[in-house]
Amino acid sequence: MSFHLDYLLDLPGVKVETCTQVEGTICLKLGVLAEGMTCPHCQNSTEDLHQNRPMTVRDLPSFGRSVHLQIPRRQFYCSSCQRYSTERLEFVDWKRRHTQRYEANLYERVQQSSIEQIGREEGLSYDEVKGIFDHVYQQRKKRVGANQTAQH
Ligand SMILES: [Zn+2]
Numbered sequence: 327m328s329f330h331l332d333y334l335l336d337l338p339g340v341k342v343e344t345c346t347q348v349e350g351t352i353c354l355k356l357g358v359l360a361e362g363m364t365c366p367h368c369q370n371s372t373e374d375l376h377q378n379r380p381m382t383v384r385d386l387p388s389f390g391r392s393v394h395l396q397i398p399r400r401q402f403y404c405s406s407c408q409r410y411s412t413e414r415l416e417f418v419d420w421k422r423r424h425t426q427r428y429e430a431n432l433y434e435r436v437q438q439s440s441i442e443q444i445g446r447e448e449g450l451s452y453d454e455v456k457g458i459f460d461h462v463y464q465q466r467k468k469r470v471g472a473n474q475t476a477q478h
Pocket of ligand 1: 367404
């Protein structure tokens, strides 16, 4: 669509296809730059697209408006090992409904404030904010654990 939008969005491996606004929410539809993916089972590269079921994730706000991204969720068929695999995008954790940077931002803010307060600011329920907080906490604990193991 416009390289300016891709530049502002600053997420790897994707481009902005359309940009719409509904009731103060910016909605960007994204496309993946790569034609295919590497099969995680046998490392064969495949471009045999089986299906695409896009999902919407929330990203950090821009220009004072909340931002939703419609991201492709592409499933490929690998002819070499005859298995189907769903592509993962590196800026959204598996099965999450928000970008990593959105969740990291909420995690930091909750530490400075409270789950209730951030929930009010973001229009999210207590459980949603707590779910995000716990997820980021677990991810970071895992990463610290992996680094420590690597050092020994
Ligand atoms: Zn394969």
